[in-house]
Amino acid sequence: MDTYFVGSRASNLAKAQVREYLAPLRQRFPGIAFTHRVILEGGDKDRKSLLSDISAVSGGSAFSSEQEAALARGDVDVVIHSLKDLPTANPPGLVLVPPPGREDARDALCGSTLAGLPKGASVGTGAPRRIAQLLAVRPDIEVVPIRGNVPPRLKKIETMGLDAVVLAVAGLRRLGLDDAIGEILPVDLFPPSPGQGALGIQVREESSAIQEILSTSGDPAVDAQVRAERALLAELHGGCSVPVGAYAEVRADGSLSLYAQVTSLDGTRQVSGSLSGPLGEPEKLGEALAGELIGQGARSILGEIRAEAAV
Numbered sequence: 001m002d003t004y005f006v007g008s009r010a011s012n013l014a015k016a017q018v019r020e021y022l023a024p025l026r027q028r029f030p031g032i033a034f035t036h037r038v039i040l041e042g043g044d045k046d047r048k049s050l051l052s053d054i055s056a057v058s059g060g061s062a063f064s065s066e067q068e069a070a071l072a073r074g075d076v077d078v079v080i081h082s083l084k085d086l087p088t089a090n091p092p093g094l095v096l097v098p099p100p101g102r103e104d105a106r107d108a109l110c111g112s113t114l115a116g117l118p119k120g121a122s123v124g125t126g127a128p129r130r131i132a133q134l135l136a137v138r139p140d141i142e143v144v145p146i147r148g149n150v151p152p153r154l155k156k157i158e159t160m161g162l163d164a165v166v167l168a169v170a171g172l173r174r175l176g177l178d179d180a181i182g183e184i185l186p187v188d189l190f191p192p193s194p195g196q197g198a199l200g201i202q203v204r205e206e207s208s209a210i211q212e213i214l215s216t217s218g219d220p221a222v223d224a225q226v227r228a229e230r231a232l233l234a235e236l237h238g239g240c241s242v243p244v245g246a247y248a249e250v251r252a253d254g255s256l257s258l259y260a261q262v263t264s265l266d267g268t269r270q271v272s273g274s275l276s277g278p279l280g281e282p283e284k285l286g287e288a289l290a291g292e293l294i295g296q297g298a299r300s301i302l303g304e305i306r307a308e309a310a311v
């Protein structure tokens with residue numbers, strides 16, 4: 001029997017994503033064994049430091065560099081990431097295959113609705129994009145930095161006395177925690193992180209046999225969506241830690257439409273725009289919309305944030 005080793009982070013969310021991805025493949029290929037292997041990451045071992053500090057020490061992403069190293073070494077044959085945690089720069093020799101169907105890409109407010117938040121409410125989130133978007137619509141909110149896996153972040157509503165926390169709908173659904181959702185935030189004011197809700201399925205470039213097997217699970221529409229969103233992010237030179245929101249949709253006429261927003265951390269400056277193009281050229285669409293946002297001043301908003309982070 002052929003065996004393929006499938007790597008992921010140790011969290012319950014990562015494990016749920018592995019089960020979700022492998023179930024149809026196991027049905028389709030009963031003669032192949034898919035064996036899960038947990039690979040620990042810097043961001044999992046160290047739960048206290050700021051993520052930017054961990055990345056600076058490891059020289060890569062706090063949530064994907066160990067997975068990528070294990071894949072490149074041949075310890076595993078496939079890695080299943082949350083696509084939004086995966087940097088847009090692909091290491092040499094590794095490629096992404098088209099992801100399967102996407103979970104809801106939107107963010108949710110847990111603990112309250114937006115309108116139900118009292119003046120000066122405290123809302124927990126550590127993501128610069130979420131901080132910026134919240135302050136853009138509600139400058140009175142006091143943002144409380146929190147991090148950790150999804151269930152502990154939810155618990156912080158009680159333990160830290162917060163009015164609400166912001167979390168991705170996708171992670172909550174995959175963990176069966178949808179009951180915690182107070183309100184799903186609208187995409188026009190709160191466009192999600194590029195790739196949010198989609199899986200990042202990474203393999204070695206030379207492994208054609210596994211690529212052929214995994215291609216049976218790929219969703220071409222989701223692939224086009226996330227390619228457009230990630231191309232925009234790459235063009236803006238952003239990673240998962242910049243306040244860039246982007247969401248692509250396939251229209252009824254078969255075209256791809258992309259909406260994106262860049263917001264200053266304090267929520268006072270914002271540029272946004274949308275553009276559509278052919279489904280077959282998602283990267284071009286992402287780059288074109290990034291160019292439009294740069295024309296509106298996106299670089300100066302992002303430059304200010306980098307300058308602050310460097311201090």
Ligand SMILES: NCc1[nH]cc(CCC(=O)O)c1CC(=O)O
Nearest residue numbers: 082084167168170171196197198
């Ligand atoms: N950065 C943490 C992270 N990485 C992936 C998800 C779940 C959403 C997804 O799969 O895109 C989450 C939690 C969150 O943002 O609430």
